[in-house]
Amino acid sequence: MRQITRYCGDLGEWPQAFEIVPWRQRVRAQVPSSRLQARKILLLLRAVRYNPACLKELRRSGFGAQAGASRGSCVKMMRIGQVSAGLAAGLAVAAATFVGAAASEPAPGQIGLQDAVTPVMEQLNSFHNLLLYIITAITLFVMGLLAYVMWRFNAKRNPKPSRTSHNTLIEIVWTVVPVIILLFIAVPSFSLLYYMDRVEEPEMTLVVTGYQWHWGYEYPDQQVPEYLSYIVAEEDLEEDQVRLLSVDNPVVLPVDTDIQVLIKGGDVLHSWAVPAFGIKKDAVPGHTNETWARIEQEGTYYGMCSELCGEGHGFMPIEVHAVSREAFDDWVMEQVAGMDLETPPQLLTQTYEEALARRQVAEVE
């Protein structure tokens, strides 16, 4: 948000449009989806026209998630932009693809995957796109063949059907070509699978445990004992919280840090899945699964339990707050304050003694 104001500050009335307001509730309740898309396009067009750095920042921050505007200013912008609703609707699809939806959560009218914030998800994204090209080509080719066969070999054109039943060359071709295509796909697929598997030298570890129906999080290196994370009930939602996705105690993780994530089940099978990180790992009772994340952007990211685990399966969301390494250290110090620690917590930017001294100085002041 601060970044956006910095880059977009010279756009006059602009920053107002990016005020963080409880826009989700307001906008979703009042503005139809096509109008939301129109607003996105207009903001985008203006950003391109006035300030490329601003556009970059907007895209980085997940555009849709933070660009809040009331219905009034939306209508005003439509007038300012002098873009007819028809044109806007036509552009909507293109804009949704170009801008990318919110970085952290599903958005209305979203096309494609959530924006990647880890190297793993970036690679997953490009692998997904590669497959999409291949699938499209195959589909078009097969459809073309079918259309040709229907036209060329219909009963009218062939009153006396041919009795041909084998053609060795064609049979070899239609066996070998798919094998080659699969091999071609297998190479990036396997290398990605191993890349996702584990990180060489993690700087810290997060232990995730799935329970019916909430999550437990523990930071062994930081001596933060396990705490539980429950969904926020609909009637208790605060203005900036998201229905079915916000939790009472989110996971806090540092950005630009290789984090080992260990996932296990406390009772039945669950699955810890955060789309923006490219993580979906089963939480299995009696077995620890491993994966990793290196988050490249600060922000709030949401996910859900993705393994049917019983009645409350749809109500155990995941909320991750990715903060700077310094802010993470501060958070750890808050968690361990007043605890009787045998081993000092491993902090990322300072030693425990330094952090303690700093806290004491701050208290005196």
Ligand SMILES: [Cu+2]
């Ligand atoms: Cu579950």
